[in-house]
Amino acid sequence: MALATEPLRYELHDPDVRLMLQVREGNAAAFEELVLRYQNRLLTILEHLVGSREQAEDLTQEVFLRVFRARERYEPGAKFSTWLFTIANNVASNARRSHARRKEVGVPERHNGSDSAPMQLDQLAKAASALMPARALDKAEQAEMVREAVKSLNERQRMALLLSKFEGMSYQDIAETMGLSVQAIKSLLSRARVNLKEILTPYIEQGSPIEQGIKSEDSPHNSAPTGAAEE
Amino acid sequence: MTEENRTLTPEEAMDEEIVSYLDGELDREAAIAIERRLAEDPAYRARLAHLQQAWDLLDNLGRTEADENFTHSTVAMVTVKAGEDSAIGQTAAQRRRQLAYAGLGGLALAAGAIAYVVVDRSLNSENRALVRDLPVIKRIDEYSNIEGVDFLKQLQKEGLFAAEVSDGG
Numbered sequence: 001m002a003l004a005t006e007p008l009r010y011e012l013h014d015p016d017v018r019l020m021l022q023v024r025e026g027n028a029a030a031f032e033e034l035v036l037r038y039q040n041r042l043l044t045i046l047e048h049l050v051g052s053r054e055q056a057e058d059l060t061q062e063v064f065l066r067v068f069r070a071r072e073r074y075e076p077g078a079k080f081s082t083w084l085f086t087i088a089n090n091v092a093s094n095a096r097r098s099h100a101r102r103k104e105v106g107v108p109e110r111h112n113g114s115d116s117a118p119m120q121l122d123q124l125a126k127a128a129s130a131l132m133p134a135r136a137l138d139k140a141e142q143a144e145m146v147r148e149a150v151k152s153l154n155e156r157q158r159m160a161l162l163l164s165k166f167e168g169m170s171y172q173d174i175a176e177t178m179g180l181s182v183q184a185i186k187s188l189l190s191r192a193r194v195n196l197k198e199i200l201t202p203y204i205e206q207g208s209p210i211e212q213g214i215k216s217e218d219s220p221h222n223s224a225p226t227g228a229a230e231e
Numbered sequence: 232m233t234e235e236n237r238t239l240t241p242e243e244a245m246d247e248e249i250v251s252y253l254d255g256e257l258d259r260e261a262a263i264a265i266e267r268r269l270a271e272d273p274a275y276r277a278r279l280a281h282l283q284q285a286w287d288l289l290d291n292l293g294r295t296e297a298d299e300n301f302t303h304s305t306v307a308m309v310t311v312k313a314g315e316d317s318a319i320g321q322t323a324a325q326r327r328r329q330l331a332y333a334g335l336g337g338l339a340l341a342a343g344a345i346a347y348v349v350v351d352r353s354l355n356s357e358n359r360a361l362v363r364d365l366p367v368i369k370r371i372d373e374y375s376n377i378e379g380v381d382f383l384k385q386l387q388k389e390g391l392f393a394a395e396v397s398d399g400g
Contacts, residue, residue, distance in 0.1 A: 032306050039302060043295040056295065061305050068309045069316065143291040150292065164254065165289050171256050187239075189254065190247040197285040 009076075016080035024071045031071075035064055038081075042088055045162045049092050051151050059095055063088045078176060081167065085177045089159060096155060142203075149199040157192035160185055249279050253286065 010017045016037065022030035042063055047056035066087050077083075150158060159178060163169045171189070175182045239247065251257050252265045269276050367374065377383060386392065 028306075028310075031309070032302065035302050035305050039297045039305065040295060043297055047295045048292055053295070057297075057301065061308055064305050065309050065312055068313055139291070142288070143293065146288050146291045150289070161289075165286070165292075166294065171251075171254070186247055186251060186256070190243070190250040193250050193282050193286060194243075194246050196288070197281050200285050200288055201281070203288070 010079060011076050014079050017076045020074055020080055021076065024074045031068060038084060041167065044166050046088060046092060048150060048162050049158055050095065059091050062091050066091065079173070082173050082176050085163060085167065089178055145203060149196055152199060153192050153195055157188050157195065160188040161192040164189060245278070246282070249282055253279070253283055
């Protein structure tokens with residue numbers, strides 16, 4: 001069939017691509033609309049990726065700046081969100097590299113709760129089990145524990161996990177965003193989930209709300225796929 | 232070795248299969264096979280439940296909301312930076328033009344110098360040849376009477392040219 005071989009016209013299917021094409025034509029309002037649509041999504045991914053709200057805001061602004069700078073060369077070759085998160089992934093990788101270089105040359109860094117070095121897996125697991133027997137963790141402690149667990153993943157596992165969890169992206173879209181194969185994404189996400197499970201097992205097994213959750217879900221009838229519903 | 236092309240252990244392969252199932256990435260046939268195994272295998276079921284529970288804990292991370300001013304400050308920052316880019320671009324273009332003019336001037340000078348040297352050499356080459364051949368030219372009448380090189384060699388053997396040689400001739 002002739003249709004099957006035609007390239008996908010993203011501007012027909014993706015309203016954000018149409019907005020970006022208006023930005024290319026010099027429409028400032030269209031750019032502001034894109035910022036409004038994507039700022040929270042970018043902030044969420046980047047904050048959990050770099051572990052700092054302040055840095056996530058800087059990186060988000062850097063992403064939008066790159067989008068604006070690229071407007072004249074923009075050609076819709078992917079979904080807008082895929083293109084945007086590809087830029088975000090590059091910006092975050094560059095930030096991590098320059099952060100590593102600063103460390104190498106001994107530039108002193110800020111030290112606060114959100115920027116502290118991630119704990120090792122075994123430390124996290126110990127921390128989780130030490131906290132558990134006495135009482136169930138409150139919401140803030142749960143969130144902190146999960147944040148630390150996510151920070152302990154390597155950067156690629158973390159990015160793939162966040163795109164899957166918060167953007168509900170398919171393996172194909174994550175692969176395109178990160179410049180990897182679908183099989184690599186499958187492995188990354190599997191390793192990420194297993195690592196999370198290992199870190200959080202004491203929490204899962206001893207925290208009462210989770211324990212109930214396991215019992216209630218330990219049935220084939222409750223284990224339907226979730227990926228599509230998480231967007 | 233990368234995570235992609237490393238050989239998986241049976242347990243890792245099982246985890247990949249379960250995670251793909253949980254993410255809705257398997258085709259219908261593969262999903263049915265997983266569901267059949269889930270119904271029959273309690274250990275497999277427990278593994279899936281644990282992986283799902285760890286995943287669900289990510290809900291604790293929450294989503295980040297931008298401050299009220301974030302959109303405005305982002306658009307303003309982008310506008311300012313884009314303006315700076317434009318100014319830098321104009322300055323760079325001006326500098327490129329100046330460099331291009333300077334380069335063309337330099338090339339013209341170099342071409343002039345090369346042309347001068349070439350013309351000078353070609354004009355002087357005839358005179359240099361005449362100076363080099365002057366001793367021969369002076370005696371061209373005498374040399375024209377000589378039969379050939381063999382005759383000259385014979386004269387040289389007999390020492391008739393020794394005086395001219397010592398005179399630098």
